[in-house]
Amino acid sequence: DGGITQSPKYLFRKEGQNVTLSCEQNLNHDAMYWYRQDPGQGLRLIYYSQIVNDFQKGDIAEGYSVSREKKESFPLTVTSAQKNPTAFYLCASSPGQGLEKLFFGSGTQLSVL
Amino acid sequence: GEDVEQSLFLSVREGDSSVINCTYTDSSSTYLYWYKQEPGAGLQLLTYIFSNMDMKQDQRLTVLLNKKDKHLSLRIADTQTGDSAIYFCAEILIGGYQKVTFGTGTKLQVIP
Numbered sequence: 001d002g003g004i005t006q007s008p009k010y011l012f013r014k015e016g017q018n019v020t021l022s023c024e025q026n027l028n029h030d031a032m033y034w035y036r037q038d039p040g041q042g043l044r045l046i047y048y049s050q051i052v053n054d055f056q057k058g059d060i061a062e063g064y065s066v067s068r069e070k071k072e073s074f075p076l077t078v079t080s081a082q083k084n085p086t087a088f089y090l091c092a093s094s095p096g097q098g099l100e101k102l103f104f105g106s107g108t109q110l111s112v113l
Numbered sequence: 114g115e116d117v118e119q120s121l122f123l124s125v126r127e128g129d130s131s132v133i134n135c136t137y138t139d140s141s142s143t144y145l146y147w148y149k150q151e152p153g154a155g156l157q158l159l160t161y162i163f164s165n166m167d168m169k170q171d172q173r174l175t176v177l178l179n180k181k182d183k184h185l186s187l188r189i190a191d192t193q194t195g196d197s198a199i200y201f202c203a204e205i206l207i208g209g210y211q212k213v214t215f216g217t218g219t220k221l222q223v224i225p
Contacts, residue, residue, distance in 0.1 A: 004155075035215075040121060042201065043156075043215040090155055101146075102213060104155030 002027045006091050006105035012113050013078065013085060021076045021108045023091035029103070030096035032074035036060060037088040037107075046089075049074055050096055078110060086112050117204055117216035124222045131189040133219045135202035138183060145178065146203040147187045150218070156201060159187070189221075197223045 004025045013019045025032065031050050035043040045058030049068040063082025068074055074093075078085045088109050092102040116138045125131045137145070143164050148156040162169045162176045162185075169176045175188040185202055199218040206212055 006155075040217060042117075042217040045212075092155075101158055101161070102148075102156070104157070106155045107153070109153075 004091060004093055004103055004105035006089075006108050008108060009106070011108055011110045013110060014113050016080045018077055018079050019110065021078070021089055021091075021110070023074045023076065023105060024072055025074075025093045025103075025105075026072060027093055027095075027103060028071070029093035030071070031094045032068070033092045033094075033102070034058075034064075034066065034074070034076045035090045035092065037090055043090065046076065085110055117202060117214050119200075119202060119216040119219045121217065122220050122222070124224060125192050126224050127192060127194055129192055131187075131192045131196065131221055131223075133187045133189075133200050133202075133221065135185040135187075135216050136183055137185065137202075137204050137214075137216075139204065139206060139214075141206055144205045145176075145185050146205070146213075147174075147176065148201040148203060148215075150199045150201065152198075159200075192221075192223050194223045194225055197221055 007022045033048045034046040037043050044060050046064050047058050047066040049055035052071050055066050055068050065077045088107050090107050091105040094102050118136050144161055146161040147159045149159050150156045160171050160174050162178050173190045177186045199220050201218045202216045203213050
């Protein structure tokens with residue numbers, strides 16, 4: 001079955017540590033996205049990529065980094081510069097051909113130890 | 114700029130209709146979406162409406178769009194306990210990058 005896989009489901013970060021969240025899709029979608037979800041605040045866009053080897057900052061990119069070396073993969077690194085990383089992180093993809101229906105992964109809950 | 118607002122919470126009895134409301138500010142929106150999020154999961158697209166439409170019906174779901182007032186609503190008929198979730202409206206603006214802006218989400222609680 002096609003879909004988007006995020007791992008791990010739960011992740012803990014120590015102070016000063018970088019952590020990487022995985023996102024893989026087998027939908028052959030061109031575009032991929034990372035969102036951060038905090039209670040009562042909806043989803044905020046961190047980074048997005050419309051094509052392999054290219055990505056752009058979203059609304060809250062500070063303290064995060066991404067790469068898009070393969071069409072299927074769009075990992076997100078939460079760096080030590082992100083002072084308030086505790087949140088639910090959602091990866092999404094879309095065909096990138098106009099009507100941008102987003103397909104979401106099941107999310108990663110990141111907490112700080 | 115764009116901003117999408119929703120009330121945070123709605124409680125209904127099983128079998129009643131639920132109406133979840135959303136307001137948006139950018140009149141250049143072309144598509145408006147409704148997503149459902151169950152606890153600990155990602156978002157699932159429920160339905161969408163093009164901005165030149167007033168209404169769209171899909172089984173128990175009815176979407177109404179009042180473009181003049183920039184108001185979007187989702188009506189769920191015969192609400193079931195399985196409908197308990199957070200519902201997000203979202204708008205998409207046409208541009209070089211078709212940015213999707215999400216509302217804050219409405220948590221629907223269905224009382225048996």
